[in-house]
Amino acid sequence: MSKHHYAMVMDLNKCLGCQTCTIACKKLWTDRDGTGYMYWNNVETRPGLGYPRQWDRVGGGWKDGALQPSPLPTMDDYGHAWEYNYEQRLYEGKKQPVMPSPEPKSGCNWDEDVGGMNADENYFFYLPRICNHCTYPACLEACPRKALYKRDEDGIVVIDQDRCQGYRYCIKACPYKKIYFNEVTGKSEKCIFCYPRLEKGEVNACAAQCPGRLRFVGLLDDPESPVHKLVLVHKIALPLFPEKGTQPNVFYVPPFNPPKRENYGKSIQEDPRVPIDYLIYLFGPEVKAVITRLEAELNKTQAGGRSEALQLLIGRDAETRYRIPPQLVQIQL
Amino acid sequence: MRTRQLPLVASAVLLLPSMIWAQTGVKSVAGQSLSVAASSASADNLLNGGPSAWNQIALKHVALNRTPPLYDTDEPAALEISIVDVRLARVSKNLLVQLSWRDPTHDAITLAEVPNTPPETRFRKVQTEADDRFFDAAAIMFPAKSGSGAIAPSLQMGDAEHPVEIYYWNATRGAMVMQAQGRGTTWRTGQNFPVNSTYQNGQWNVIFELPDLPAGTTVAFAVWNGSQKDRDGRKYFSVWQVLE
Numbered sequence: 261m262s263k264h265h266y267a268m269v270m271d272l273n274k275c276l277g278c279q280t281c282t283i284a285c286k287k288l289w290t291d292r293d294g295t296g297y298m299y300w301n302n303v304e305t306r307p308g309l310g311y312p313r314q315w316d317r318v319g320g321g322w323k324d325g326a327l328q329p330s331p332l333p334t335m336d337d338y339g340h341a342w343e344y345n346y347e348q349r350l351y352e353g354k355k356q357p358v359m360p361s362p363e364p365k366s367g368c369n370w371d372e373d374v375g376g377m378n379a380d381e382n383y384f385f386y387l388p389r390i391c392n393h394c395t396y397p398a399c400l401e402a403c404p405r406k407a408l409y410k411r412d413e414d415g416i417v418v419i420d421q422d423r424c425q426g427y428r429y430c431i432k433a434c435p436y437k438k439i440y441f442n443e444v445t446g447k448s449e450k451c452i453f454c455y456p457r458l459e460k461g462e463v464n465a466c467a468a469q470c471p472g473r474l475r476f477v478g479l480l481d482d483p484e485s486p487v488h489k490l491v492l493v494h495k496i497a498l499p500l501f502p503e504k505g506t507q508p509n510v511f512y513v514p515p516f517n518p519p520k521r522e523n524y525g526k527s528i529q530e531d532p533r534v535p536i537d538y539l540i541y542l543f544g545p546e547v548k549a550v551i552t553r554l555e556a557e558l559n560k561t562q563a564g565g566r567s568e569a570l571q572l573l574i575g576r577d578a579e580t581r582y583r584i585p586p587q588l589v590q591i592q593l
Numbered sequence: 594m595r596t597r598q599l600p601l602v603a604s605a606v607l608l609l610p611s612m613i614w615a616q617t618g619v620k621s622v623a624g625q626s627l628s629v630a631a632s633s634a635s636a637d638n639l640l641n642g643g644p645s646a647w648n649q650i651a652l653k654h655v656a657l658n659r660t661p662p663l664y665d666t667d668e669p670a671a672l673e674i675s676i677v678d679v680r681l682a683r684v685s686k687n688l689l690v691q692l693s694w695r696d697p698t699h700d701a702i703t704l705a706e707v708p709n710t711p712p713e714t715r716f717r718k719v720q721t722e723a724d725d726r727f728f729d730a731a732a733i734m735f736p737a738k739s740g741s742g743a744i745a746p747s748l749q750m751g752d753a754e755h756p757v758e759i760y761y762w763n764a765t766r767g768a769m770v771m772q773a774q775g776r777g778t779t780w781r782t783g784q785n786f787p788v789n790s791t792y793q794n795g796q797w798n799v800i801f802e803l804p805d806l807p808a809g810t811t812v813a814f815a816v817w818n819g820s821q822k823d824r825d826g827r828k829y830f831s832v833w834q835v836l837e
Contacts, residue, residue, distance in 0.1 A: 291712065291713065291718070292712045292718065293707050293712050293718045293719040293720075294718075294719060294720065294721045295718070295721070296718055296720045296721065297720070297721055297724075298721075326665055327664070327665060327666050328666065329665075329666040329668075330666070332724065332725040333724070333725070334723075334724070334725050335721070335722070335723050335724055335725075338724070340720070340722075341720045341721075343717060402664070402666075404663070404776075404777050404825055404826070405777060405779075405825075406777060422780075423780075425779075425824070425825070426824075427824045427825045428724075428725075428824075429664070429666075429825075431724075432666065433666070440724070441721065441724040441725075442721060443704070443721035443722060443723065443724065444704070444705075444707060444719050444721065446766060
């Protein structure tokens with residue numbers, strides 16, 4: 261067990277689906293050979309296929325203490341990286357329009373804004389995803405090379421590139437499909453929770469760049485950290501697919517706002533915009549209690565009171581949203 | 594908080610020896626000898642001279658076993674490759690080994706060449722074309738310590754007292770020398786070795802140039818079939834053979 265554990269909370273009520281986090285991550289970590297198709301951070305539309313396609317339905321994780329089987333996603337499931345023929349169009353005088361190649365057929369938010377139907381109304385929301393840096397990582401257990409490990413000081417799960425032989429058992433084992441194989445290096449890669457930034461006192465790139473200010477970062481065991489307050493004190497953030505048994509350390513404030521139109525006098529759970537069953541599918545049955553708590557906080561503020569939980573969720577400034585303990589900052593700038 | 598069960602890898606390690614212990618444990622080795630020809634051909638001719646250079650050298654069929662599924666989540670795999678044909682020739686300071694086996698599926702690609710320039714300076718990067726393919730491969734393992742007498746290391750990559758040296762060839766990634774001191778400890782030394790591979794009419798023919806190994810040395814062979822998703826311990830393996 262790690263001494264401390266970094267965690268992230270994402271408030272899904274605030275996500276714009278703008279992919280700024282995705283690009284921040286991509287420019288920083290996966291702008292290399294072999295990494296074009298990888299999005300360590302991606303934002304997908306829910307309900308939807310996800311990235312890689314159907315990742316939530318193929319398997320992996322734990323059941324009764326045993327790893328669960330899963331196929332490897334294919335490149336068609338991720339979406340092949342495509343390039344544009346700028347050279348031909350701009351410099352070689354070719355007449356054809358600028359086109360991507362190979363023809364895009366899937367991607368990290370391919371079915372953007374399609375969503376689903378709740379009675380006769382369309383609904384959707386965005387789900388930003390990174391590695392969950394699980395407390396019981398299935399990937400770590402599956403690796404015969406012991407290439408994956410959890411950092412003792414902060415719980416971040418990383419792959420030792422010297423030990424990795426590219427066997428891909430970890431990809432199969434991860435129920436969130438957040439490990440990627442780099443065919444150029446012959447090794448697997450994943451989100452490193454921006455540990456080199458945290459060690460310099462800088463928050464994760466995806467969080468720092470988020471215009472919606474929906475990400476909160478800190479140690480789960482630090483009573484002063486926003487993630488501790490949201491997850492353990494206010495109890496309004498939940499992990500994704502808790503039944504997979506890995507105990508994620510990324511938590512989500514479930515999407516409950518805005519209310520449906522013309523639902524005056526009804527509670528959110530009586531007439532939800534996003535069907536409660538779908539939220540239970542994603543976050544487990546505890547989501548109903550979380551929505552009840554959130555609605556109570558909302559009602560409190562609408563009656564003129566003050567809600568500490570909602571003030572925290574507004575996250576006005578970086579000091580509110582992030583807390584990187586000084587003892588974990590190893591490099592002074 | 595949940596109690597974790599015995600890790601799968603550990604349980605597989607416990608299970609495996611009971612299944613193949615009779616063939617793999619640390620023990621005296623008798624029989625299963627391999628004759629080594631003293632060839633007057635040059636190492637280069639044997640390595641690159643084609644099949645005719647090897648015609649005069651006796652061939653031995655070595656039986657291959659298939660490892661059982663190592664993890665609960667592994668799909669079972671059929672015994673598709675039951676024999677590897679081995680020819681050995683001692684030339685000057687080298688031992689040349691030709692391994693031939695039938696494999697109807699040719700699992701090898703040519704990876705795109707990665708330019709020497711840093712990726713951040715290039716508009717285009719080399720891309721991963723597929724993430725779910727595995728490649729044909731073969732390896733020869735022998736004890737790292739010479740003069741270890743009749744003690745053969747564990748077939749599962751030796752142990753701390755009996756380290757092994759592994760000359761590994763992969764149809765896509767080429768040759769590399771590895772060392773190991775037990776299962777899960779294999780590491781790449783960064784060195785490679787001369788190898789020549791051809792695939793023709795459903796048959797692999799791979800010639801390894803090893804350092805000379807004295808008579809009495811134990812060697813074992815392994816073959817991986819990419820289309821059976823072979824990698825790691827998921828493979829075909831022979832028991833120890835003794836060089837004459």
